[in-house]
Amino acid sequence: MSELNFVGKSFKRKDGPDKVTGRAVYSEDVKLPGTLIGRILRSPHPHARIVGIDTSKARALPGVKGVITVEDTKGVKHGFVETPRYPADQEVLARGKVVHVGEEIAAVAAVDAITAQRALALIEVEYEILPAVFDAERAMDPSAPEIHPSHPKVKEEYANIGGKSEGGWGDVERGFAESHYVREDRFESQVRTHGYLESQVTLAHWEGDKLNVWTSSMGNFVKRAKLAKTLDLPYSAVRIHKTYVGGTFGGKIDLFSHEYCAARLSILTGRPVRIVASREEIFSAFRHAQPLIVEVKTGVKKDGTILAQQMRVINDAGAYRGSGVVVVFLAWGFTMAPYRCPNLKYEGFSVYTNYSVRAPQRGHGCPKVRFAIESQLDMIAEALGIDPIAIRLRNARQPGEELPNGDNVHNGNLPACIRMAAEKSELLKKYGQARKTPQTGHLRRGIGIGISAYFGGSLVYPNSSGVMVKMNDDGSAIVLTGAIDVGQGSETIIAQIVAEELAVGMDDVKLISSDTDATPQDIGAWVSGMTYITGNAARQAAGNAREKLIQVAAEQMKVPVEDLWVENKEVFNRRHPEQRMSYAQVFAASVATRRGDTIVGEGFWRTMRDEPTHPSLATTKGRWTENYAFSAQVAEVEVDIETGEAKLVKAYTVHDCGFPINPALVKGQVDGQVSMALGHAFLEEVLTKNGYTLNPNWLDYRMPTIHNMAASEDADVITEEYRVGQPYRTKEVGEGLVSGILAAMGNAVYDATGVRLYSTPFAPDRILDGLKKLQLKQAAEIRETTTEMQWSQP
Amino acid sequence: MNHLHSQAAEDAAGQAHNGSKRRSRCIALNINGELHEITVQPRKMLIEVIRETVGLTGTKGSCLSGTCGACTVLLSGRPVLSCITLAVECEGKEIRTVEDLAQGGKLNALQEAFLDQGAVQCGFCTPGMLMSATALLERHEKPSLAQIKKGLEGNLCRCTGYNAIVDAVLQVSDQGVLPVMK
Amino acid sequence: MILYDFDYERPGTLQEAMSLLRNSGVDARLLAGGTDLLPNMRVQNLKPALLISLGAIAPMPPQAGEDGSIRIDALSRLADLENSDFIRREIPLLAESAHAVGGNQIRQSATLGGNLCQETRCLHLNQEHDYQFAAPCYKRGGDCCYPYPGNKPGSCWSVYMSDTAPALIALGAEVEILGEEGTRSVPAERLFSGNALTPLLIARSEMIRSLIVPAAPAGFGWGYHKSTLRGGLEFAMANMAVTLRLEDDGETCAAARIVVGAVSEGPLRASSAERKLVGKALTAELLSEAADDASDEINPLPHHGFTRNYLRENIRVYLRRTLTAALERASGGII
Structure with a gap:
């Protein structure tokens, strides 16, 4: 195969000039004449029966053009998951009762924001307060208030179970019995939010037979499907337009009530309706990530080989099913993928609580699972006198290994990641220094490692991506793709792939993207699959166009197709390179001789093409993916042992993302994930009290600022292996790297201080409490030794 | 049209509610060197006028409460938060928005540096970040890391972890950082 | 966005501003940098009917007195204080405290007087009150306390968070207050009531005019x-x-x-x-x-x-x- 000219190189973003000049149009930048302002009436109670709603005063207010409640809807339910076992469970507006603070009850459309605000105040709702529950384990107690009935297929006598996943193999009890060392630990995590800068914004305009929608989204075809379903419209009557998107991180997938309300109000009023969520609404009524309780019991041989592992995961999933049942399913995968374990037992419960619904967030449960397992593995290593690298290498899956579910990790090379991370960071030289040698001053440095595996492009709706490449008669190309660029750089990457396959310049490729009417269907910017799935569809589409160009050229040049190849917008004869035709000439010839064929290439891709469906959420049976990306990450932290303040100083990320189409964009993903993870580790927490959000703003919810940035180095272990031959095999790099580094930070805090933390965030008071307990313990040990010495004296 | 319509309705609604009409003021705002004469209620923030009345949507609103920096514009050279600055306070001052950075269709060196370093991902913090960085570079020709951090601390970015943004400022101030993207 | 209407005046002199403040007959507030006032109006913790802008009144540069004390105009922007060579040299503690406030954009707008006159804060206060904590608490003129439900009326434990106030108190600064009767002067630490409902001992008809920082003694x-x-x-x-x-x-x-x-x-x-x-x-x-x-x-x-x-x-x-x-x-x- 010839040298690669476009993929594997750090081209600047295609959307860059738009974004640095202010020309980039985000949903709130779309202006339509006569637009009404929509607002949502939200529940002031965490759990209450709605006795009655009276909207008459609001409707009578001058300037109010529309008011809707659930009675004005078709009553069609939707859900993040819609399967026979987990049918859609949520109405677009509350019916009969509210189950969390901020739940949507009614919506108004008015001529301006002040009128909309007054209208909300005029809607009278009578509530009957119900007892509420805010702790997942308490909610499981059969005596807890019932938010929804437990899932009928869950055998345990727990209340409020939205769903359960189970998985495993072997015999864990026998494994534990055969183990040299067994330990059990429990880890917890806080509620965190996505922190997308662009608010949730929707503009909807009904034009009699067509609903035009501009909405801040990460998957326009998913939005279309759910909007059409809840509005009872054919898909062809709903068009989601392309806009730029100001960050998603998992928080903008699925249908949101305000999107439905804007659409419905537009249908009812005949005017465009815009709804913009305030930051307070996003924090207190929209979706956050899911906090997990992870109980893990692990048995090992003397040399650290894992013999058995048992996991129990409890997910505080909020008031509807949301992605809660997906997280407890994925947590199984994040457990079983990186390390070999002959006996494994997993159960995960998704539990309803009276909090707002939960969404996926970058990593979708993985950081919490890896934090638990990697922390415990370090504790096991220490107990056995093994170093943290050796114990990981002993258990890490090797390339080509087949998992018990039938997946193969292919070239995925976790051992290489671990070795390189250890080498680059000099972990073994630094590890334990803060605890071994006498230290002065109040700052302690610590180092730690964590590893992770992540899957790309699993089967979720719409399951595949199509791409079209249209040749222009000057030889340039237009790419039609449903891919949505949420900041990750999909447009740039697709352009690079098309430029490579077509041998045209980056400027010769223009994209029409993420418009549900104008572009082919696309999986969207989630499940970590865009570069892999849409990228491969783009590769095929461009390749298809190239084949057509070559075919026409072969006819014109009277040369066998096999002798022709492409470069610089020309088809040439490999045997006689001076013999060539420009694409413009080929295009003209195609139109002239092939009944007007304007050369349109088509491509499509789906993961696991031979698998009819996704694996079972409940039993975890079935193939998951053909894309396992592994990573090992090392953190160096600094802890002030007097104040408990801790920070990430440096992160080393060694990953196996397959072939990096654009290394600088990969680096951008790495840095962003390190930053998110340090927020998880040290800064961020959505504080709540009785279902109310206490810090719904960016002063009191502490997202990393520029002061908190950490040095971040990254390396890709096996680029060359993925380069060999077509296709340049890509995997995932956008989500998996929030996890190992979180665990690494926990292990590094331990290395610096001797304090083992079982909950995130590693807040200063927790570290300080740990240090105090350690001092007391050490003092007690010294007293004991002194007493022993006294006894032993004659 | 839309603006006038909505403003009139708003005034009517306000009248109905308060019993008295609040005074709108006629002001002239100099935005990117162009003078805009507008009628505006005192409660309107600068960002509302820039985006809704004048139609320059490059300036982004995110928190609308002065906590994230997305709406940063330059007001007589000072980086300020247009979401907590009343439009009526800005008369007689020079307002610069992100649209003013590129001249004659050509990106300026700071914009180029942001693209060279991969300092732009979702792009939503970018206009505010660029305006803060512009003010920083007008004050310090070669800002130190500490000065960069103090100059940009009021601008949140969730995508980049800030590393590439710092590199962009170092690149444009000629402090030994070379482009990583081509 | 502030979702209610208010009136706005922009007097050219302090005298006019003070006269408006006294004589408007409505709930009037002085508007300086607005970085604390306007966000509080957005969430309707404060709902003045009239804002009197001090934007047309330029602050005087810091002046050294004969006794070596330095007078600082309360309308000075925090950024101008932290970046002033004179202040950095003569009152580095004040420069440092101004440098610590908010983010750069806040310091570019906010004034020293405004920083002292900021409202107290509490998680329940720092947000919209549409459906969360909608019933007004004591601080907002209502009759409950969300964080401390046992608190009696008149008792509010929100926190006063000015970064410059401790510096001015430690420096022994005097606060010059402009009021109906002319100016009065109090030590900075006497500015504070210790009551979060009315944290400042300044009448609504008064304003902080300047801060006078005594000369730094030897040692x-x-x-x-x-x-x-x-x-x-x-x-x-x-x-x-x-x-x-x-x-x-x-x-x-x-x-x-x-x-x-x-x-x-x-x-x-x-x-x-x-x-x-x-x-x-x-x-x-x-x-x-x-x-x-x-x-x-x-x-x-x-x-x-x-x-x-x-x-x-x-x-x-x-x-x-x-x-x-x-x-x-x-x-x-x-x-």
């Missing part, structure tokens, strides 16, 4: 620290300013001020810790003991997710470090 040293989780942008978990004066012997403490802010309804002086230092030769041990005493003496209100115990520890450690820095400066170690 003077200062220290300042603002504790935050993120190192910038946010309000303090605690902030602290200390000043020390050494006798001519360069060892004995002649005067000490220790002020801790952002943990109570107003800035607090640690008087007994101060007394412990005065008259003694300052050693590392003594400073450490003083920091311990101050931390015990000050009873921080838990706020914004920080527990009382942790705030005590944080104050203890950083006061020790701040006092140490002040001593080093006083003895010429660092400047």
Whole structure:
């Protein structure tokens, strides 16, 4: 195969000039004449029966053009998951009762924001307060208030179970019995939010037979499907337009009530309706990530080989099913993928609580699972006198290994990641220094490692991506793709792939993207699959166009197709390179001789093409993916042992993302994930009290600022292996790297201080409490030794 | 049209509610060197006028409460938060928005540096970040890391972890950082 | 966005502004930088019917008096103070505290007077009240307290978080207040009532005109620290300013001020810790003991997710470090 000219190189973003000049149009930048302002009436109670709603005063207010409640809807339910076992469970507006603070009850459309605000105040709702529950384990107690009935297929006598996943193999009890060392630990995590800068914004305009929608989204075809379903419209009557998107991180997938309300109000009023969520609404009524309780019991041989592992995961999933049942399913995968374990037992419960619904967030449960397992593995290593690298290498899956579910990790090379991370960071030289040698001053440095595996492009709706490449008669190309660029750089990457396959310049490729009417269907910017799935569809589409160009050229040049190849917008004869035709000439010839064929290439891709469906959420049976990306990450932290303040100083990320189409964009993903993870580790927490959000703003919810940035180095272990031959095999790099580094930070805090933390965030008071307990313990040990010495004296 | 319509309705609604009409003021705002004469209620923030009345949507609103920096514009050279600055306070001052950075269709060196370093991902913090960085570079020709951090601390970015943004400022101030993207 | 209408005046002189403030007959507020007032109006913690802009009135540059004191116009922007060579040289403690406020954009708009006149904060207050905490609390003129449901009317434990106030108190600054009867002057620490409902002892018809900082005596040293989780942008978990004066012997403490802010309804002086230092030769041990005493003496209100115990520890450690820095400066170690 010839040298690669476009993929594997750090081209600047295609959307860059738009974004640095202010020309980039985000949903709130779309202006339509006569637009009404929509607002949502939200529940002031965490759990209450709605006795009655009276909207008459609001409707009578001058300037109010529309008011809707659930009675004005078709009553069609939707859900993040819609399967026979987990049918859609949520109405677009509350019916009969509210189950969390901020739940949507009614919506108004008015001529301006002040009128909309007054209208909300005029809607009278009578509530009957119900007892509420805010702790997942308490909610499981059969005596807890019932938010929804437990899932009928869950055998345990727990209340409020939205769903359960189970998985495993072997015999864990026998494994534990055969183990040299067994330990059990429990880890917890806080509620965190996505922190997308662009608010949730929707503009909807009904034009009699067509609903035009501009909405801040990460998957326009998913939005279309759910909007059409809840509005009872054919898909062809709903068009989601392309806009730029100001960050998603998992928080903008699925249908949101305000999107439905804007659409419905537009249908009812005949005017465009815009709804913009305030930051307070996003924090207190929209979706956050899911906090997990992870109980893990692990048995090992003397040399650290894992013999058995048992996991129990409890997910505080909020008031509807949301992605809660997906997280407890994925947590199984994040457990079983990186390390070999002959006996494994997993159960995960998704539990309803009276909090707002939960969404996926970058990593979708993985950081919490890896934090638990990697922390415990370090504790096991220490107990056995093994170093943290050796114990990981002993258990890490090797390339080509087949998992018990039938997946193969292919070239995925976790051992290489671990070795390189250890080498680059000099972990073994630094590890334990803060605890071994006498230290002065109040700052302690610590180092730690964590590893992770992540899957790309699993089967979720719409399951595949199509791409079209249209040749222009000057030889340039237009790419039609449903891919949505949420900041990750999909447009740039697709352009690079098309430029490579077509041998045209980056400027010769223009994209029409993420418009549900104008572009082919696309999986969207989630499940970590865009570069892999849409990228491969783009590769095929461009390749298809190239084949057509070559075919026409072969006819014109009277040369066998096999002798022709492409470069610089020309088809040439490999045997006689001076013999060539420009694409413009080929295009003209195609139109002239092939009944007007304007050369349109088509491509499509789906993961696991031979698998009819996704694996079972409940039993975890079935193939998951053909894309396992592994990573090992090392953190160096600094802890002030007097104040408990801790920070990430440096992160080393060694990953196996397959072939990096654009290394600088990969680096951008790495840095962003390190930053998110340090927020998880040290800064961020959505504080709540009785279902109310206490810090719904960016002063009191502490997202990393520029002061908190950490040095971040990254390396890709096996680029060359993925380069060999077509296709340049890509995997995932956008989500998996929030996890190992979180665990690494926990292990590094331990290395610096001797304090083992079982909950995130590693807040200063927790570290300080740990240090105090350690001092007391050490003092007690010294007293004991002194007493022993006294006894032993004659 | 839309603006006038909505403003009139708003005034009517306000009248109905308060019993008295609040005074709108006629002001002239100099935005990117162009003078805009507008009628505006005192409660309107600068960002509302820039985006809704004048139609320059490059300036982004995110928190609308002065906590994230997305709406940063330059007001007589000072980086300020247009979401907590009343439009009526800005008369007689020079307002610069992100649209003013590129001249004659050509990106300026700071914009180029942001693209060279991969300092732009979702792009939503970018206009505010660029305006803060512009003010920083007008004050310090070669800002130190500490000065960069103090100059940009009021601008949140969730995508980049800030590393590439710092590199962009170092690149444009000629402090030994070379482009990583081509 | 502020979703209610109000009137706006932009007088050309202070006299006109004060006259409007007294005579408007409605709930009127002075608007300076607006960085605290306008966000509070957005969430309708405050709902003035009239804003009187001071935007047309240019602040006077800092002026040194004959006695070496420095007068600072209350309308000075915080950024101009932190960036002023004169202030950095003559009153570095004030420059440092101004430098610690908010983010750069806030400091570019906010004024010193406005920073002193900021509202108290509490997680339940710092947000819209559409469906969360909708019924007004005591601070908002209602009859409940969300964080402390047992609190009686008149009792509010929101926290006063100015970063500059502790510095001005530690410096022994005088506050010049313009009112109906002309100007009056009070020591900075007398500005605060200790009651979060009305944290400032300034009448609604008055305004802070200027701050007068006395000349730094020989043997003077200062220290300042603002504790935050993120190192910038946010309000303090605690902030602290200390000043020390050494006798001519360069060892004995002649005067000490220790002020801790952002943990109570107003800035607090640690008087007994101060007394412990005065008259003694300052050693590392003594400073450490003083920091311990101050931390015990000050009873921080838990706020914004920080527990009382942790705030005590944080104050203890950083006061020790701040006092140490002040001593080093006083003895010429660092400047």
